Amino acid sequence: MMKKNILFVLLLMVFLYGVLFSHTIKESKTSWQLLKELVLIPGVSGYEGQVADFIQSRLPQEVKPQKDEMQNLWFTVGSGRPHLVFVAHTDELGFVVEGITPEGLLKVSSRGGFLPQMYEGHAVEIHTKTGIVGGIVAPRPNYFQRNLEISAYTTADIAIYLGVSSQEEVRALGVSNGDSITIRKKIVEFSPELLATRAVDDRAGCAALLEASCRVDWTKIENKTITFAWDVQEETGLFGASHLAVKLDADYVFPVDTFVSSAGPFDSRRFAHLPLGKGAVLRAIDSSNIAPYAQLKKVIAIARANKIPIQLGNTRGGNDGSVFVPHGAVDIPLSWPGTYSHSFIEKIHRADLEALTDLIAALVRDWE
Amino acid sequence: MDKRIISVAFSILVVISVWASNTEESSVLKLAETLFTVPAPTGYEEPIVEAIQEILPPGCRTMRDNLGSLYLKLGKQKSRLAVCTPMDEAGYFVSGINPQGYLRIDKAVFGPALIDSYHLGHPMIVWTEKGPIEGVLALPSLHILSSEVRNEFQKRPSLELAYLDIGVRSEDEAQKIGVTMLDAVTPQRELTRLAGSKIAGHSLGLKLCTALVLDVAKRIAPESTASNPTLVWMAQTKFPLRRSRPRSALGALCVSAKIEAKSIVIVDVFPCDGQNQAGIMIGNGPVLVYSGNKDTKMQDRVQKLAQDKGISLQLAPDHSSAVMNPFLSQHNAVIGLFLPVKFSHTPAEVVDIKDVDSLRFMLSVLLQGEGI
Numbered sequence: 020m021m022k023k024n025i026l027f028v029l030l031l032m033v034f035l036y037g038v039l040f041s042h043t044i045k046e047s048k049t050s051w052q053l054l055k056e057l058v059l060i061p062g063v064s065g066y067e068g069q070v071a072d073f074i075q076s077r078l079p080q081e082v083k084p085q086k087d088e089m090q091n092l093w094f095t096v097g098s099g100r101p102h103l104v105f106v107a108h109t110d111e112l113g114f115v116v117e118g119i120t121p122e123g124l125l126k127v128s129s130r131g132g133f134l135p136q137m138y139e140g141h142a143v144e145i146h147t148k149t150g151i152v153g154g155i156v157a158p159r160p161n162y163f164q165r166n167l168e169i170s171a172y173t174t175a176d177i178a179i180y181l182g183v184s185s186q187e188e189v190r191a192l193g194v195s196n197g198d199s200i201t202i203r204k205k206i207v208e209f210s211p212e213l214l215a216t217r218a219v220d221d222r223a224g225c226a227a228l229l230e231a232s233c234r235v236d237w238t239k240i241e242n243k244t245i246t247f248a249w250d251v252q253e254e255t256g257l258f259g260a261s262h263l264a265v266k267l268d269a270d271y272v273f274p275v276d277t278f279v280s281s282a283g284p285f286d287s288r289r290f291a292h293l294p295l296g297k298g299a300v301l302r303a304i305d306s307s308n309i310a311p312y313a314q315l316k317k318v319i320a321i322a323r324a325n326k327i328p329i330q331l332g333n334t335r336g337g338n339d340g341s342v343f344v345p346h347g348a349v350d351i352p353l354s355w356p357g358t359y360s361h362s363f364i365e366k367i368h369r370a371d372l373e374a375l376t377d378l379i380a381a382l383v384r385d386w387e
Numbered sequence: 388m389d390k391r392i393i394s395v396a397f398s399i400l401v402v403i404s405v406w407a408s409n410t411e412e413s414s415v416l417k418l419a420e421t422l423f424t425v426p427a428p429t430g431y432e433e434p435i436v437e438a439i440q441e442i443l444p445p446g447c448r449t450m451r452d453n454l455g456s457l458y459l460k461l462g463k464q465k466s467r468l469a470v471c472t473p474m475d476e477a478g479y480f481v482s483g484i485n486p487q488g489y490l491r492i493d494k495a496v497f498g499p500a501l502i503d504s505y506h507l508g509h510p511m512i513v514w515t516e517k518g519p520i521e522g523v524l525a526l527p528s529l530h531i532l533s534s535e536v537r538n539e540f541q542k543r544p545s546l547e548l549a550y551l552d553i554g555v556r557s558e559d560e561a562q563k564i565g566v567t568m569l570d571a572v573t574p575q576r577e578l579t580r581l582a583g584s585k586i587a588g589h590s591l592g593l594k595l596c597t598a599l600v601l602d603v604a605k606r607i608a609p610e611s612t613a614s615n616p617t618l619v620w621m622a623q624t625k626f627p628l629r630r631s632r633p634r635s636a637l638g639a640l641c642v643s644a645k646i647e648a649k650s651i652v653i654v655d656v657f658p659c660d661g662q663n664q665a666g667i668m669i670g671n672g673p674v675l676v677y678s679g680n681k682d683t684k685m686q687d688r689v690q691k692l693a694q695d696k697g698i699s700l701q702l703a704p705d706h707s708s709a710v711m712n713p714f715l716s717q718h719n720a721v722i723g724l725f726l727p728v729k730f731s732h733t734p735a736e737v738v739d740i741k742d743v744d745s746l747r748f749m750l751s752v753l754l755q756g757e758g759i
Binding site: 132133134136137139140141142152153154155156157158159162163164165166167169170171172180181182183188192203205207208209210213215279280281283284285286287290291306334335336357358359360361362363364366 | 497501528543583731734
């Protein structure tokens with residue numbers, strides 16, 4: 020009888036734990052694990068729906084997410100001033116089908132800036148309404164020559180071979196103008212702490228923001244308003260952020276995106292030389308913004324008080340927060356150091372992503 | 388009633404025959420998939436030899452020559468026929484480790500001008516004695532890229548720009564995880580299914596040739612056949628004998644000197660990219676290559692065999708092959724049964740499985756002694 024009672028109590032405890040803490044269990048994924056899931060979801064600029072859906076499905080239950088027609092996703096908690104907006108972009112680089120040649124090759128336009136030659140001779144995935152169709156970016160016509168005068172390879176040179184030889188056959192596969200195209204992705208895990216893959220920019224930002232949203236106790240937000248946003252079309256001109264900047268009336272905006280580090284073998288170390296694995300980054304100066312020094316000091320103080328490793332640096336490139344500045348917000352970009360930006364091997368260190376996640380949660384909690 | 392039974396029986400027969408043909412087709416593909424990720428850069432063929440030996444049926448006695456080619460003799464009589472195929476592929480090796488832990492790489496085999504540029508910015512594997520290590524060939528970061536470096540990448544992509552990042556920070560760390568000089572380096576590979584019966588992948592043509600000969604070996608070994616054939620997977624076929632005219636593959640030279648059979652069938656890839664005879668295309672059947680034969684009986688018989696069996700055959704009488712050339716000077720009857728490949732020497736060589744199937748069928752019939 021005694022044994023039965025103990026068993027019953029144990030089972031009850033397991034059941035209650037499951038009911039009460041199921042949400043916590045759902046939240047227990049680290050930003051590193053989330054990153055590995057997020058990078059594999061296709062989301063070329065203008066086609067971010069799947070990424071937004073994934074993030075929305077993982078948000079804590081107590082927040083009320085909103086989505087606009089562009090697929091910007093956000094939630095707001097609290098009231099009053101200041102209004103802090105944290106934003107990461109869901110889109111990635113890629114192509115869109117612009118035409119089909121009589122020989123059955125796809126012609127494309129690019130979404131975002133990159134070296135098109137990275138794609139030459141490689142497998143891509145065409146995301147059609149009926150599913151994924153495999154293709155090969157055909158090498159340039161004289162690719163087999165031994166003594167070739169190599170010319171620059173541009174998006175106009177790209178022709179995607181699907182294994183068929185007519186427009187009709189292409190259409191029969193379900194491929195049509197406007198379908199998005201991504202490289203077939205592969206995650207290279209150098210070690211449990213270091214990986215390289217496509218779309219770390221800015222799925223790492225999305226993952227850090229998502230994980231931070233699960234760590235914050237939203238019931239304790241007082242005397243301030245916090246918005247977490249995942250916006251679209253950053254790579255093609257900060258379009259999603261521009262839309263949100265009008266809508267959100269922010270005092271402080273914290274874009275969460277790559278700090279392009281010059282730690283790679285080709286890069287000039289005159290600037291941006293922040294190593295991987297040494298913590299989150301305050302992207303103080305870039306091509307779109309100069310963060311006020313007093314505000315940087317405030318972030319550093321919060322990081323230090325929470326024992327979060329943090330680095331400070333300047334680099335190039337724009338950030339989503341910059342379009343909030345004309346509306347009166349202060350732009351303070353948060354980052355991780357990443358090498359090989361806008362390639363298929365964007366590299367990131369786990370310690371930096373976790374520090375960034377901690378920093379976001381600390382800023383939400385401690386910023387006054 | 389009788390008609391119904393006959394009709395049902397006929398349907399069953401049709402289903403069985405389709406199933407059987409699909410099973411046969413998938414057996415070559417399955418073998419190729421097994422071999423696909425096995426590294427085989429020229430001079431580094433041990434892993435592929437081990438893979439082949441593991442797949443061969445028990446009781447097969449193989450031998451090696453000094454360059455590493457693998458021979459399988461079937462039957463007790465003297466071989467009348469030898470089927471030879473390359474097993475090596477273009478690849479790289481570690482040629483240095485810099486103080487920051489980046490690996491420098493080099494190659495022994497040269498090909499089209501663009502061959503190295505495809506891999507910049509893509510995942511690679513270093514094959515160390517401790518096991519494979521993942522890495523990436525570094526690219527400059529786009530946002531902080533100077534116009535000089537951009538120009539280098541666009542107009543002079545070469546191994547000078549190749550820094551293999553394996554995620555370490557020093558030479559010591561690289562050595563500690565097992566990297567040593569001359570470890571083989573290959574791209575990471577994955578097969579791509581294209582529309583219809585086409586598939587694509589790095590060095591896919593060569594892997595399918597290796598798999599084709601292995602498949603027929605599995606079917607007939609260790610039984611004797613009328614031709615008592617010798618099957619050879621050749622090493623170092625991408626490396627030419629210095630100053631040889633016509634161009635001759637070193638591995639093929641060694642094999643041609645060793646083989647006693649008078650009739651030789653070379654199984655290799657045929658690039659369909661405009662550099663050879665116009666009109667050869669994937670999906671139109673295997674390519675029969677037969678230039679310079681003293682004895683034309685075998686090529687005539689192969690053509691008749693294809694005709695009788697309804698197999699489409701493409702002809703390339705004047706094709707010069709560095710793998711075939713050494714045999715032509717030493718043997719009376721040499722033909723090539725080549726697999727047409729689109730986008731050869733790129734990371735996505737495209738092959739039509741219908742061609743593989745036809746080639747497998749032709750080889751099986753030839754090895755049974757028919758047509759020889």
